[in-house]
Amino acid sequence: MPVPVERGKHTRSLLRDQAYVSIRDAIVNGTLAPGEKLRDPELEEWLGISRTPIREALARLEVAGLVHTTPGRSTVVSSIExxxxxxxxxxxxxxxxxxxxxxxxxxxxxxxxxxxxxxxxxxxxxxxxxxxxxxxxxxxxxxxxxxxxxxxxxxxxxxxxxxxxxxxxxxxxxxxxxxxxxxxxxxxxxxxxxxxxxxxxxxxxxxxxxxxxxxxxxxxxxxx
CATH class of the missing domain: 1.20.120.530 (GntR ligand-binding domain-like)
Structure with missing residues (x-):
């Protein structure tokens, strides 16, 4: 079996999971309020990780209904519908x-x-x-x-x-x-x-x- 070309898979997965939990908890406790824009540079500075695992975490949060992303525009915290x-x-x-x-x-x-x-x-x-x-x-x-x-x-x-x-x-x-x-x-x-x-x-x-x-x-x- 050929060795997969991807490197650092588990490290990135861990970072993605950590980002997901951190952003999720901030939404749950109200630190990130409904309607608030989630900007990549600010999230990178807060979490201390790169954009890729953050975007993966945001995609997971969108599936969970906690954020809403408009392609090419912005990601915002979802309201309580x-x-x-x-x-x-x-x-x-x-x-x-x-x-x-x-x-x-x-x-x-x-x-x-x-x-x-x-x-x-x-x-x-x-x-x-x-x-x-x-x-x-x-x-x-x-x-x-x-x-x-x-x-x-x-x-x-x-x-x-x-x-x-x-x-x-x-x-x-x-x-x-x-x-x-x-x-x-x-x-x-x-x-x-x-x-x-x-x-x-x-x-x-x-x-x-x-x-x-x-x-x-x-x-x-x-x-x-």
Missing amino acids: QQAVLNAQSVAAAMHALAVRTAVPMMGDEEFEAMARANAHFADALSRGDAEAAIRSDDDFHSVAVVACENDVIAQVLEQVTPVLRRLEHLRFSSLSGRDSIAQHEQIIELCRDGDAVAAADATERNWQTLSQIVEQADDHADD
Whole structure:
């Protein structure tokens, strides 16, 4: 087999992933606001990397719905569009429910303890008002079932639809309303321990559907 001519493939891939995470997180936490232009020279200076991995990261962010690029003109941070968020929420809720329903028969004490630990970290982050840590802990909680279900397609779909929901999660976990998820997580854990896959999946889907309330609140603020 001939050796591929491309050099530094893994290094560039890593830089692209790092750029994606940095820009995504800045959009999620509001540092980069909706409508803000993303200029290559400014991004290069901020991230300390070249234009190529930045453009690759922006292309990935556009697929995720976080930025919008007009060819030959500019790349801007996307606004929070109600229908796009609701569509993503429906898919995410269904995928997480499917993951739980599939995973419950294969889960044991290790998975239940991981979920409980993640929920404890989640509760602590909310009590400290650390929305970003809360999002990470919420991800850790839900990823237990996603990994346990052993269905790579679920993870791939979630990778595509979840980013557009991050800004709503940040808003939710920055307010007291986010504390409702602690009890919802506890219920999911208990149903998983009981081996009730259907009820656990239904509870998981309800947990994700609560983001629609934040969409409505965001629209109300936009109209004020």
